[in-house]
Amino acid sequence: MQNFIFDNPTRIIFGKGTIARIGNEVKRFGTNVLLVYGQGSIKKHGIYDQVISSLTEANLSIVEFPGVKANPVFSHVLKGIELARSQNINVVLAVGGGSVIDTAKTIAAGVKAEPGDDIWDFFTFKKKIRNALPILTVLTVSASASEMNPTAVITKEEGAQKFSISSPLIQPRASALDPTVLFSLPTECSAYSAVDVITHLLEGYFNNTEPESPLQDRLVEGIMKTVMESTEAILKDPQNYNARANMMWSATLAFNGLTAAGMGLISLPAHMIEHSLSALYDIAHGAGLSIIFPGWMKYAVHKRPAKFAQLGRKIFDIRETDDLKAAVEGITRLERWFSSVGSPTSMKEASIPGSDIDRIADNSAALAKLWGLKDYTREVIVEVLHLCKA
């Protein structure tokens, strides 16, 4: 086990009816709230009313900042920062999924940046976040774990750069997770969430620097099985509370630092290549991941067949004793599972032409440099993308 620091102070308020408690949580940190949300689906499903009522009961002033899109963009974040500054906002509440929370986190850091700072410098690691407004969340799409981690991902339209920031200052102080808000999610969104959570778990499982991580492996395998089982139940009955709840808490635990603690450095090559995909095309992050991850596994399996075989045996009960055969069978089974829940597993399925591979690889090779993934040269990325094509 590698040395690590585990420090995750987000208060999670989990279960039916917990949105009503968010006002009192927000009140601990400020009185003038920026309410960040998306395209208005929270209004259709009663979530907006619950939030407003809780904030109002806690006597808080509310300034609304709606309009966050999937794969949230930097120009919109800048508008949020301007609004927050002009309205003397002192606390930020995100009501949404990863895109909304990541927008809110970047606004929280941006408001407290030095005058004249270029906020994008935080994303290119030229400048460090030194201060931020407190941020809280009401989660409405479960996948990113942004509700309990210090990271945000934003796309700068110019140059199609999908980059990220990470700082304990933008870690949410508290998050309300009510599984009933997931009842109305579109089917494909539930599927994409599952893909995202599984790849969060597996990038750590396959791409860590610790040769042996029995505890973390078991946590990953246990959470992954729960995600698969829950998702199958959710697709049959979207209002299955227990399945939604198991999925919701699993998604948070999958990327809040728990399974990664002790694994050493973890790289996220499949997420990196996917970031290029969803920066360049209008595609959901989860859908992008189910295209990239199986191809990446086919590329990477030869480097660590025993670990890939372990996944096949633990998750899919594969009895094959030869590691490489068990590994390959496991990859096929996972790819089939992604298909079975309705997520695409090839560029072709998502109408991304193979002739675009050069363009995607250019974008991704630039990210590889920024993230320090030295093994992922442009050539390697092209090789992976060819395995994702058909």
Added chain:
Amino acid sequence: MQNFIFDNPTRIIFGKGTIARIGNEVKRFGTNVLLVYGQGSIKKHGIYDQVISSLTEANLSIVEFPGVKANPVFSHVLKGIELARSQNINVVLAVGGGSVIDTAKTIAAGVKAEPGDDIWDFFTFKKKIRNALPILTVLTVSASASEMNPTAVITKEEGAQKFSISSPLIQPRASALDPTVLFSLPTECSAYSAVDVITHLLEGYFNNTEPESPLQDRLVEGIMKTVMESTEAILKDPQNYNARANMMWSATLAFNGLTAAGMGLISLPAHMIEHSLSALYDIAHGAGLSIIFPGWMKYAVHKRPAKFAQLGRKIFDIRETDDLKAAVEGITRLERWFSSVGSPTSMKEASIPGSDIDRIADNSAALAKLWGLKDYTREVIVEVLHLCKA
């Protein structure tokens, strides 16, 4: 899944060489440190020197309060409170295992009690902890998870009352966990630690109010397997770093709220009966647990055979399809495992005569009232104890 709040802000600094960082952590909270430790074994093994050197480098004043015993006693806690008050202590550092940390936690709360308050009222729930000094820890025995939870257990000699307190105010702010400090633990102590951790996991697994907890069950099973595997490796080679590290982090995760979150109310009947055992006899908590837990399982198996069978199948690969048979086989296997690591599994083995059952049951029945375990009447406790006798 039941509603829950998960709020665990302890910063864990894990790995080789991390004791050197405790001074800077303590400094975030105070300058005048009460250093609480045990019978001096930390001096034999170089831990004391590392702590003093880190505190000194951080320019902190140190007041020492040694002498904590296993099953720590209330009279000693009172001396610590007096010393801390007289020396204007503003932060408490525990260097030890559960006994030392629990003593330090109670001192931290006691110092800030109202003048004239009877500190024992916190333990009988007559008074609530409203303030406490900040507390940090350097862990030297891994079992209680007190380094990352809000609970402390103390014995009042008069009446042999082994009672507990719990408050977020006494949750450690930061804990340094260096697995190398465990290298010098006596063999039996490593075994007792494993028993304690396994029963922490299994009391939650068997005694929760949530009918189905697939995610938590998998976390419990994964951590339990790791504890068993690590302990076996440790008994063969006490200096196996990876085994010590896996055990150390597993012990923390086993009782820091993670596996319990979503399980609803959890009762700890076996811990309760064991508290009476170690309040009345000079016996290690882990040894007491390996005596009580198998007997308790034999009593409880008929109420929930499917869950007990699940344990047998998941942990011991029992193939038996009949639930009750698989359950009973699993209990036998766990009892044998406790024996195999050198922990006693009957009162007889620990020289506690069967004729003492009435006396133990009296003590325990009083605890059952305090803890609200209505099903555990004196008669039931006697029945369980008879199953622990031989």
